[in-house]
Amino acid sequence: MSQSAAEPIEPILTRNFGRPDSHTLTAYRETGGYTGWAKALALEPAAITDAVKRSNLRGLGGAGFPTGTKWSFVPKGHAGPIYLVINADEGEPGTVKDRYLLERDPHALIEGMLIAARAIGSRLAFVYVRGEYVAPWRRFSAAVREAYDAGYLGRGLDVVVHRGAGAYICGEETGLISSLEGRKGWPKLKPPFPAIKGAFGAPTIVNNVETICQVPHIVNRGPEWFAALGTQTQGGTRLYSVSGRVRRSGVYEASVGVTLRQLIYEHAGGVTGNGRLKAVVPGGASAAILRADEIDVTMDVDGLRNAGTMAGSAGVIVMDETVSIPDALRVVARFYAHESCGQCTPCRETTGWIYRMTERIVEGRGRKEDLDTILDVARRGTGTTICAFYDGAVGPYISYIEKFRAEFEALIPHA
Amino acid sequence: MTPSRPQFTPEQQAEVRRLQGLYPDPQGALLPVLHLAQDVFGYISEEVEEYVAGLFGLAPAHVHEVVTFYTMYFREPKGRHIVSVCHNLSCHLAGAPGILDHLRRRLGIEPGGTTDDGRVTLLAVECLCACEMAPMLQVDDRYEGNLTPETVDRLIDQLQ
Ligand SMILES: Cc1cc2nc3c(=O)[nH]c(=O)nc-3n(C[C@H](O)[C@H](O)[C@H](O)COP(=O)(O)O)c2cc1C
Ligand code: SF4
Ligand code: FES
Numbered sequence: 001m002s003q004s005a006a007e008p009i010e011p012i013l014t015r016n017f018g019r020p021d022s023h024t025l026t027a028y029r030e031t032g033g034y035t036g037w038a039k040a041l042a043l044e045p046a047a048i049t050d051a052v053k054r055s056n057l058r059g060l061g062g063a064g065f066p067t068g069t070k071w072s073f074v075p076k077g078h079a080g081p082i083y084l085v086i087n088a089d090e091g092e093p094g095t096v097k098d099r100y101l102l103e104r105d106p107h108a109l110i111e112g113m114l115i116a117a118r119a120i121g122s123r124l125a126f127v128y129v130r131g132e133y134v135a136p137w138r139r140f141s142a143a144v145r146e147a148y149d150a151g152y153l154g155r156g157l158d159v160v161v162h163r164g165a166g167a168y169i170c171g172e173e174t175g176l177i178s179s180l181e182g183r184k185g186w187p188k189l190k191p192p193f194p195a196i197k198g199a200f201g202a203p204t205i206v207n208n209v210e211t212i213c214q215v216p217h218i219v220n221r222g223p224e225w226f227a228a229l230g231t232q233t234q235g236g237t238r239l240y241s242v243s244g245r246v247r248r249s250g251v252y253e254a255s256v257g258v259t260l261r262q263l264i265y266e267h268a269g270g271v272t273g274n275g276r277l278k279a280v281v282p283g284g285a286s287a288a289i290l291r292a293d294e295i296d297v298t299m300d301v302d303g304l305r306n307a308g309t310m311a312g313s314a315g316v317i318v319m320d321e322t323v324s325i326p327d328a329l330r331v332v333a334r335f336y337a338h339e340s341c342g343q344c345t346p347c348r349e350t351t352g353w354i355y356r357m358t359e360r361i362v363e364g365r366g367r368k369e370d371l372d373t374i375l376d377v378a379r380r381g382t383g384t385t386i387c388a389f390y391d392g393a394v395g396p397y398i399s400y401i402e403k404f405r406a407e408f409e410a411l412i413p414h415a
Numbered sequence: 416m417t418p419s420r421p422q423f424t425p426e427q428q429a430e431v432r433r434l435q436g437l438y439p440d441p442q443g444a445l446l447p448v449l450h451l452a453q454d455v456f457g458y459i460s461e462e463v464e465e466y467v468a469g470l471f472g473l474a475p476a477h478v479h480e481v482v483t484f485y486t487m488y489f490r491e492p493k494g495r496h497i498v499s500v501c502h503n504l505s506c507h508l509a510g511a512p513g514i515l516d517h518l519r520r521r522l523g524i525e526p527g528g529t530t531d532d533g534r535v536t537l538l539a540v541e542c543l544c545a546c547e548m549a550p551m552l553q554v555d556d557r558y559e560g561n562l563t564p565e566t567v568d569r570l571i572d573q574l575q
Contacts, residue, residue, distance in 0.1 A: 081439065093503045093542035124439075131450075131487045132499075132543055134556040160437045165446050166486030168541065182438075182445030182471075184484035200439040243505040243546035250547045285504060285542075315546070317505055331507045335541050 009229060012217055012237050013210065014253040017104050023139055025146040028107035034152065036216030040115040043219075048119035052215065055223035056235030061087050061171075061208025062284070062312050063388070064234075064301035073195035074120045074203045083204040084117045084125040085194075086212060088140075089176055091130060091168040092284035093335060094315025097239035098209040100251050102129070102136035105213065106143035110152065110159070112212035115219055117157045120205050124158050128176050131164040168339040172387045173206040174198075175341065186343050187387035210239060230256040234300040242268040244280075244318035256311075257303070260295040263316055273320030279404070280319065283312025285332050286392030288399035289325075309395070325404040326411055329396060330358040336393035346381030347390040354378065354397055366412040371401055421456050421466045431470055442471055445481060449488055458489040486540070494529040494536035496574045499553040502539045505546035510562075514550050515539060517564045521571060534574060 016022035016031055028034070040048055053068030074082055086109065090098040101109060113125050129137045141161050147153045162180060169175045170185035177199045179185040198204025214236055218226045227235035234256045240263055243249045247269030254267065260282055264271065271277045277292040282299065288309040290297075297307045304311045319328065337355035342348045357374055360366055378397040381390055401408055409415040423431065431448055435441035448467060449459060456463050459482050461475075468475040482488045500518060502511045515526070518537055522530050526539040545551045548560020554570055 090544045091542065092544075094505055094546050095542075096544050096547050099544055130544070131485070132553060135558070162443075163447060163450060164485075165449065165488060167484060179446065180443060181440065182442035182481070183477075184481050200443070202439070241547060243549055244508045249505075249549070281504075317508070317546070319508065323508060328504060328507070331502070331504050335503055338541060 009237055009255050011253050013101065013213055013239055017100065022104045023106055023143060025107060025150060033107055034111055036220040037111050037114045037152070040118055040219050045119045045121060048115060048219065051223045052119070052218060055218045055226040056230060056233065057211065057214055057218060057226065058234045058301055059208055060210040060238050060314070062092065064311055067207065067211055070195060071120050071205060073193065074205065075196065078121070078203055081124060081202045082120055082122045083199045083202055084113060084120060084122040085176065085180065085199055085204055085206045086113065086125065086127040086209055087171065087173065087176060087206055088127055088129040088209045089164055089171040091171045092286065092313040092315055094241060094243055094281060094284050094317040095313040096241040097251055097314070099133060099136050100239065101209050101213055102133065102140045106140045107147065108213045108216060109209055110143060110147045112215040113159065114152060114157055115215050116205070116207065116212055123156060124160070126180055126199070127159060127161045128180055129161060129163055131166050137161065137163055169341045169389060172389060174387065176206065177204065186341055189386055231298060231300045231303065233302050238314055240267070240299070240314045240316055242316045242318065245271055245273040245320040245323065246318045247272055256300040257298045260290070260297055260299060260316070263299065264295065264318055268318070271318060271320050273322045276321045278319050278321045278323055279325060281317040283310045284315035285335065286395055287312045288395040289403060291403055324407070325400055326358065326362050326408050329400040330362045332396050333358045340389065344385040344390065347385045350377055350381050351393055361408060361411055364411060364413065368412060368415050370412065371405065371408055375401060421463050423455065427451065427455060442473065445471060449482065453488060458492055494533055496534060496555055497536050497538065499538040499540040501543045501551055503542035506549040506551060509549035511550040514552070514562050514567060517567055521568065535571070
């Protein structure tokens with residue numbers, strides 16, 4: 001770690017965000033766009049993957065898996081097609097960053113896709129944009145047309161922009177693949193992993209928008225530079241979406257080693273409501289909640305894992321002391337109950353049941369034993385389901401109740 | 416609204432074939448073609464499901480399963496405008512319940528309902544990933560944020 005996380009970092013992903021024409025090819029080229037691609041053309045595919053490995057780039061879609069390592073799972077010398085799929089199905093509550101990238105820097109994604117496709121040997125890439133993102137979809141599609149006209153696309157890589165139709169679970173990579181294949185977005189059992197057998201039965205690399213937007217900079221300025229922006233085990237900067245009870249909600253770029261305290265008090269300008277922090281969700285709704293005394297943590301994958309939560313999608317949701325945690329859990333539980341794809345019994349049944357229980361508690365009809373029953377039932381299903389959706393739901397169920405138990409008990413008659 | 420035997424125009428049929436040609440397996444175009452069908456026919460009736468199934472050589476039951484899985488396909492006539500209010504956590508913290516109540520009263524319908532004049536369908540939806548502008552809603556293709564009852568009224572007034 002060559003840089004203290006407290007030092008402001010030069011904007012990388014956001015360097016063009018202030019320009020009104022930042023989405024155009026002209027603006028992108030004027031700020032050094034497509035020079036990473038020019039450099040990548042002179043590199044062997046394996047050398048690109050190796051650079052990404054050395055950069056310590058970790059997936060920014062939620063799971064934090066090392067990107068170069070994932071790319072290296074594509075079978076060597078594979079004869080048939082290999083697909084690159086970009087996950088632009090942004091749906092994790094609290095997360096808005098991919099929308100900013102699609103609208104304000106679409107060519108960065110295209111350039112990153114060119115480089116990634118060269119690394120993994122793909123000639124056809126899909127960008128799966130969530131159905132509700134109509135404006136970002138139009139913006140990105142226009143950039144793809146520009147890139148075809150300029151000859152970046154269509155000479156070795158074709159890009160299909162695909163629209164989803166409303167379903168959070170299609171953000172999960174195998175659910176996304178099912179949906180891309182023209183089916184309901186049911187996640188698939190792994191193994192086989194997509195890198196071996198993914199979309200349309202072919203080896204497929206699924207990466208998040210922001211992950212791929214980092215790649216041109218890694219090639220341009222070198223993996224060592226990128227790695228040094230972050231921590232020992234994760235390189236670079238990332239985009240933090242900050243919302244809830246803060247003075248300045250928005251998207252902030254900072255090192256992956258920035259602290260949660262810095263994000264809340266420096267970037268987002270501090271807490272609103274009664275001005276006193278009560279709790280914060282650090283990585284999208286599926287991350288376990290932290291109390292006000294737990295915010296001196298770095299936001300990298302390992303930092304937040306050690307704090308018992310996760311970096312996830314870096315969606316930071318801030319709650320001041322006036323927020324009711326049981327009521328917040330009711331809202332989050334309603335979301336999981338609505339979005340479970342229904343394929344696995346524990347997930348389908350438990351998400352619905354816990355929503356009804358939290359509603360009952362918030363309405364003052366809870367029973368003394370309810371909290372322990374919820375904790376017990378929630379824990380029982382973990383690790384048994386087809387995808388990580390259910391474990392993502394359990395994070396909030398358990399952490400909200402364990403960390404704010406007295407507040408739940410206060411709502412239960414005779415507790 | 417949907418004729419009993421839905422039919423794309425020749426241009427729309429060409430668009431279907433173009434979309435199908437983009438995927439290694441034409442079935443990949445099912446979601447995009449359903450979006451097109453909804454734009455053209457207003458909603459996805461059983462007849463539209465059967466028609467689209469025919470375009471793909473798929474069982475109507477498969478198309479039905481897909482249509483009902485996603486939230487953006489309507490199975491009944493919808494209003495001329497869709498107003499989707501986000502009620503997930505960040506919007507909730509920023510006052511989404513008040514916005515939703517205001518719309519309930521103003522439009523005289525519950526989420527899921529359509530006004531008698533067919534002008535607006537009101538929905539309560541999960542996070543639209545614009546939490547930085549909470550409370551927010553989507554009106555047709557557009558996101559509108561930092562809502563107050565007054566700005567909501569102005570938005571509704573503008574809908575024909
Ligand atoms: C329930 C669920 C929802 C997810 N939603 C998203 C999403 O909206 N966007 C995203 O990029 N990844 C999402 N993921 C993570 C993807 O499965 C996958 O790890 C990611 O797209 C890989 O890209 P990355 O390695 O570049 O992060 C989700 C995972 C789960 C379990
Ligand atoms: S864990 Fe839940 S969302 Fe994931 S496949 Fe099973 S039922 Fe579907
Ligand atoms: S919570 Fe409403 S847009 Fe995210």
